[in-house]
Amino acid sequence: xxxxxxxxxxxxxxxxxxxxxxxxxxxxxxxxxxxxxxxxxxxxxxxxxxxxxxxxxxxxxxxxxxxxxxxxxxxxxxxxxxxxxxxxxxxxxxxxxxxxxxxxxxxxxxxxxxxxxxxxxxxxxxxxxxxxxxxxxxxxxxxxxxxxxxxxxxxxxxxxxxxxxxxxxxxxxxxxxxxxxxxxxxxxxxxxxxxxxxxxxxxxxxxxxxxxxxxxxxxxxxxxxxxxxxxxxxxxxxxxxxxxxxxxxxxxxxxxxxxxxxxxxxxxxxxxxxxxxxxxxxxxxxxxxxxxxxxxxxxxxx
Numbered sequence: 001x002x003x004x005x006x007x008x009x010x011x012x013x014x015x016x017x018x019x020x021x022x023x024x025x026x027x028x029x030x031x032x033x034x035x036x037x038x039x040x041x042x043x044x045x046x047x048x049x050x051x052x053x054x055x056x057x058x059x060x061x062x063x064x065x066x067x068x069x070x071x072x073x074x075x076x077x078x079x080x081x082x083x084x085x086x087x088x089x090x091x092x093x094x095x096x097x098x099x100x101x102x103x104x105x106x107x108x109x110x111x112x113x114x115x116x117x118x119x120x121x122x123x124x125x126x127x128x129x130x131x132x133x134x135x136x137x138x139x140x141x142x143x144x145x146x147x148x149x150x151x152x153x154x155x156x157x158x159x160x161x162x163x164x165x166x167x168x169x170x171x172x173x174x175x176x177x178x179x180x181x182x183x184x185x186x187x188x189x190x191x192x193x194x195x196x197x198x199x200x201x202x203x204x205x206x207x208x209x210x211x212x213x214x215x216x217x218x219x220x221x222x223x224x225x226x227x228x229x230x231x232x233x234x235x236x237x238x239x240x241x242x243x244x245x246x247x248x249x250x251x252x253x254x255x256x257x258x259x260x261x262x263x264x265x266x267x268x269x270x271x272x273x274x275x276x277x278x279x280x281x282x283x284x285x286x287x288x289x290x291x292x293x294x295x296x297x298x299x300x301x302x
Contacts, residue, residue: 014187025176041256096135126180134185227265234258
């Protein structure tokens, strides 16, 4: 499949995922009950040190740190003599916040389908912090050279997936908020990649393969599988054994743990999908024109 079409299909799937997540988790009483129970489970399971660590990690994402990330990403693109690359990568981060905040504050509403009080009543989908973490990850994968893409993934993946889980521990967001944020970030990154491909910037990579990169991908896949299985057991077990109402009332801690596992898995899956979409593709730097060679006879006359 041609890269431009591939990225458009992934972006379309992200839009479907965003809508489905909102409808199932926010617009149904069952979705609201499950996710609110998981948030209440954070009070029972997260000890003080975990709560403080989660808040500290989230507090490090500020306007200044976001500007710093954009400057660094843009600088890498400019050092590669690719203004279009810098614009696309920084644009993913900027557009991520425009879309996320626009959806959360102005377009999406959270109807009161279950009895809740306080912070549980407001709409929090999508998660702005998760969007920042994932768009920075995707921007780094876009802007770095092919041979450094695995290194960028190695240093940003753990941080990005951790942010999504931390938003649950700190009770800032629900599981659906992180999944929606993953969809927004991945969709925008694919649209930016499509734009670069349409400009003719994306070319096949014919260099050597890197065995360590393959091993790294396999390791990530194993972790994702473990998170999915753990999350499925922690959510499916109480629901099957106890039923919805009893699970919501008595199994809040397992629901919280399962939500954290599924949030990490969702972010990691999004990262793997985007990384795979760039497999054996690169954006080479713009070549400087070669200096004109002056014939010896002309130089002699000069």
